[in-house]
Amino acid sequence: MGVASTSPAPLPIPALPVSARRPPSVAPPLASHWPPPAPPPAGPAPAMRQVPAGPRRARAAGSSPAPAPGPLPVPVPGPSPSRGLLPRPPRPARPLLPLLALLAAAAVLFLSWPGGERGTAGPDPPKSLRDPGPPSERALRTLLAHLDPARLWGSLLRPLLHERLPGGPGSRAARQHIVSHLRSLGARWHLELDTFVAPTPRGPVAFSSVVATVAPVASRRLALGCHYDTKALPGGTFVGATDAAVPCALLLELAAALDGHLRERGEQDPALTLQLLFLDGEEAFEAWSDSDSLYGARHLAAKMAARGHPAGSEVTAMSLLVLLDLLGAPHPAIHSHFPESHRWFLRLATIEQRLRRLGLLHAAPPEPPFFRLEPPPGPVEDDQSLCPVPGVPVLHLIPTPFPRVWHTPGDTEANLHPPTVQDLAKVLLVFVAEFLQL
Template sequence: MSNKLSFLSLLCLVAAVLSQRTTHHYVTLTSKKTKTISSCCDIENIKTYDFPNILKERVPDTPTHATVKEYILSRLHQLNQSRWSITTDVFTDQTPFGPKSFTNIIATLDPHVPKRLVLAAHYDSKYFKTGVFLGATDSALPVALILDILLTLDDKLQSRELQDHSLQVILFDGEEAFKTWTDTDSLYGSRHLAELMNSPSPYDVEGRTGIEAMEAFILLDLLGSVDPHALFYDTYPAGSKIFERLRKIEKKLHQEKQLVEHTRQHFVEQAAHGYYKIQDDHIPFLNKGVPIVHVIPVPFPSQWHKLSDNANAINWNNVLNLKKIFTLFLYEYFHLR
């Protein structure tokens, strides 16, 4: 009997810890505020600056990759440097083409704050033996979208009402396989950073590792496509509350007629736990217990891993809608004024 009670007590303790990590209080915006914030969203900087400067061949350890990396860092350094910590995780790993250098980029708002929401994407592009693969949806556009939202909301994030929560942006290098996707030829950056953050590192806060500080991890990939049938599925139970929030925001924006050419709900209502377990940069963090929200379309865009994944693959109305959804989500998550 005592052993059984001890086991039940242990289960209750584990449940309590998980609840502390995943329970979050949101602010629900009024219709008036929703319309005001939404109407202020635009994508001119994405179209004019960020996307064109990232839409280059970005194979790790190449000159054009270095050019894009420096552009991303230059944009991040436009944030308030007294509040943001901009760091790089530089390492070398063995690939099918020999040792290659990789650089993860990490931006953390108020790094002393103990709880972090992670917004992530990968910025490298896939190696093609013939032809230049630009990877517009995969993932130049997601990176450009994150940079734009970050710079647009910087002042408001600094004055957020929820002071014990912070935002961490991670832009991974080396997501793509050089030859064939395997456990060792893929996810170079996320595998390395997850291991680094799982032990004492510069990303620790208040005695917690960088992994333990993550309340949730939202990964964006393959976004912005002209394909009209892309759907986003709730695939991980620990991230369901965030996914549901994104779904409700999309629905509310649609009802308020704030979305452009929006004919269907893309964040699907019915959970798909156990399905669409897609290999991506979230996997090393999922394996360490971090709650995951994987925002990736199913089916994949028709341009996936084709040379046609270029500027013509992007639907800018789709991009604007995504910016509105994620902007409102951050307003509600961080209680922005």
């Protein structure tokens, strides 16, 4: 890659996906109806089975579409007994039948649990990770009360609405804003910077990504990531409100809203923890290519794969990697892009549907949902294609088509839609709280 690393200790970190900047092509269908089928209960998956790495996602136009996630397997009842036959005489009771029925039921429950299809290549999930079921309406309202729209918009988003070019003063200010906010919380986030210098079409540039983890010793991680840099547009200032100031602010607001829960859990070596990744250098300096894009993600991926962890590496410790990009414009259409994370996408769709039904979102019918089950316009390249270890599911939350202000000087606060941003924060908060079982 031609990347010169000059990382100060202790500054190793993982790598995340960041959205590619090409108009999507055609992709096969995922599902054809709304509302979605009820997904399996939320929760982290058991240890993941290693699978051979597949080819990287093609960048050129006309490449083969990405395979679409198919429906989750469901049990199919067997044929009904033939009619017109005489009934068989009763058989003596078999003591083994109840035991066999119990074992069969246990197998079905295991396979229906999120991640059950990955095999049993590790220990059983601890009791603390067993799914308790969806929260009650009262619990939902109590959880959502921790969100603060004024804090999200005024304290967390607006300080990011400026140029954030890698290596420049805007980037340093944004990074300091992220670090200061996380340090102000009670959960005692463990903060690391992955700082390095890499060659670019415009000469050597210093990059610095922020990795925040509540409990680094935890055996499993739910990782949420986004990029915080902006693209250099010729002849104009680009503040990247959707790209990706809003995603950064959403992650910071989630950390604040969950602070009490995360603080109570503490750092007593929990089975599952939360990790936030703020990546530098996602944007290309010239034309998007393997070498001119995803600078921070590629560097973090290599470091994370090399760093030891009880799960094997810091990459394989991820139960799920959720990437946010291009969020904040009205009426986003977010699609499922990967079979491995489709069950989690269905969970988001179900949460959104429930919150709408309870009147807890600004959006309501006949407005279309944020999380769509119809086919996406096409695949979107992201950092997940650079992840060196297969088997980590990536949930890419990016609207397709892209917002109309994408990569234009018009990507500003004036073109954001506050109700949509607040609704996305609510859906994501419930999803994270359910996943972590807070």
